[in-house]
Amino acid sequence: MILHIDADAFFASVEQSYNPLLRGKSVVVCGRPIAKGIVTAASYEAKKFGIKAGMPIFEAKKLLPGAIYIPVDIPKYLDFSTKLLKIYLQYTKILEPYSIDEVFLDLTGQYPDSDPEKLARAIKAQVKAELGVTVSVGIGPNKLIAKIASEYQKPDGLFLVNPKEVLTFLAAQPVESCPGIGPKTTQALKTLNVRTFADLIAIPEGKLRLMFGVNGFKLYLAARGIDDSPVIALDQLPLEKSMGHETTFPNWISSQEQIEGILWELSSKVAFRLRERKLLAQGVRIKIKAKSHGSTKQTYDKRFSGPTADDGEIAYLAVHLFLMHWNRKAVKGIGVTAFALVSMESVGEQMHLFPPDSVKGELIPAIDSIKQKYGAGIITRGTNLLASRANGKRGKTIGPGSNANRNLRLLIQ
Numbered sequence: 001m002i003l004h005i006d007a008d009a010f011f012a013s014v015e016q017s018y019n020p021l022l023r024g025k026s027v028v029v030c031g032r033p034i035a036k037g038i039v040t041a042a043s044y045e046a047k048k049f050g051i052k053a054g055m056p057i058f059e060a061k062k063l064l065p066g067a068i069y070i071p072v073d074i075p076k077y078l079d080f081s082t083k084l085l086k087i088y089l090q091y092t093k094i095l096e097p098y099s100i101d102e103v104f105l106d107l108t109g110q111y112p113d114s115d116p117e118k119l120a121r122a123i124k125a126q127v128k129a130e131l132g133v134t135v136s137v138g139i140g141p142n143k144l145i146a147k148i149a150s151e152y153q154k155p156d157g158l159f160l161v162n163p164k165e166v167l168t169f170l171a172a173q174p175v176e177s178c179p180g181i182g183p184k185t186t187q188a189l190k191t192l193n194v195r196t197f198a199d200l201i202a203i204p205e206g207k208l209r210l211m212f213g214v215n216g217f218k219l220y221l222a223a224r225g226i227d228d229s230p231v232i233a234l235d236q237l238p239l240e241k242s243m244g245h246e247t248t249f250p251n252w253i254s255s256q257e258q259i260e261g262i263l264w265e266l267s268s269k270v271a272f273r274l275r276e277r278k279l280l281a282q283g284v285r286i287k288i289k290a291k292s293h294g295s296t297k298q299t300y301d302k303r304f305s306g307p308t309a310d311d312g313e314i315a316y317l318a319v320h321l322f323l324m325h326w327n328r329k330a331v332k333g334i335g336v337t338a339f340a341l342v343s344m345e346s347v348g349e350q351m352h353l354f355p356p357d358s359v360k361g362e363l364i365p366a367i368d369s370i371k372q373k374y375g376a377g378i379i380t381r382g383t384n385l386l387a388s389r390a391n392g393k394r395g396k397t398i399g400p401g402s403n404a405n406r407n408l409r410l411l412i413q
């Protein structure tokens with residue numbers, strides 16, 4: 001029992017959800033700059049006039065000069081996408097995001113007594129009530145069928161294909177509705193007079209293999225509604241296992257104040273990268289490059305009580321580890337690594353990370369957007385200024401932000 005859920009006119013719907021004045025209106029979301037861009041999404045009201053994604057904006061304006069043209073705002077849509085995922089996660093943990101607004105859910109065996117359509121209606125109703133947008137749901141025995149079924153009754157659709165009905169359902173569908181079939185393959189299939197799945201099933205396997213290689217066999221299977229690819233749950237997705245920054249000083253440093261400042265700077269960089277990739281760390285490892293106990297490098301690690309991507313929490317743990325293990329002798333370099341990373345979605349924590357009433361709730365996103373715009377070194381905490389003093393002439397830092405000292409520094413703490 002696989003569900004494919006696809007939000008309708010996603011970018012435009014998000015804009016309408018945030019701004020009630022846009023509801024019921026022709027909204028066109030545009031790539032930047034608007035004067036030269038293309039349409040990235042159109043509300044259903046605008047679609048009625050023939051406006052669709054990929055169309056140059058000047059053409060859209062000819063069709064519908066009175067529409068509301070808004071620039072695309074990806075961070076807003078990503079945030080909304082996370083809200084959708086949080087709703088879906090209430091129904092199953094076996095959930096695979098397929099794009100910013102599409103997801104596969106595997107409900108096999110999880111609701112033995114439930115009617116799948118009833119469940120789908122419940123999900124749709126919850127999304128509508130909580131987020132004010134509509135989604136289309138396709139239900140089928142595998143991902144291929146579910147995906148084609150969700151497209152079948154868009155927008156606000158719900159369509160179930162029982163295992164016995166797969167071939168009848170597919171027969172009339174155009175081949176380009178099959179995921180993975182692009183314009184090139186569609187064109188090549190047209191030369192064989194193949195337009196629908198019914199046409200495709202008539203082509204022998206050997207001929208498809210000859211024309212399309214390995215993909216030919218996939219087409220052969222797709223024509224028969226066969227797809228055994230699993231829904232890969234979020235926490236099974238391959239993730240970067242750790243993420244770190246380290247630095248080697250031009251001179252030996254023995255000032256605790258300076259080293260703490262550098263630990264803060266490195267921790268901030270690590271935390272920023274974690275947030276950029278929507279990851280949380282479950283632990284911190286520090287590396288001390290020093291001559292002690294016969295060894296030149298030493299690493300120490302410790303886990304958090306819960307996963308985090310907060311500058312302060314990472315820095316405090318890094319400093320704590322350092323002070324616990326430092327032998328008070330001069331240090332040649334230092335590193336901070338976040339490890340045991342998990343995606344924010346998989347823990348469903350991101351909403352609580354920075355409570356809206358806290359200073360961090362506004363401060364950290366504001367800092368991140370400044371960093372995204374001007375580079376990671378543009379802004380730093382007061383604590384880190386100690387580090388920049390120590391680092392004025394130091395060796396290279398691994399990773400972004402090594403231009404820090406060339407940029408304007410803003411005192412924020």
Ligand SMILES: [Mg+2]
Nearest residue numbers: 006007008101
């Ligand atoms: Mg969509």
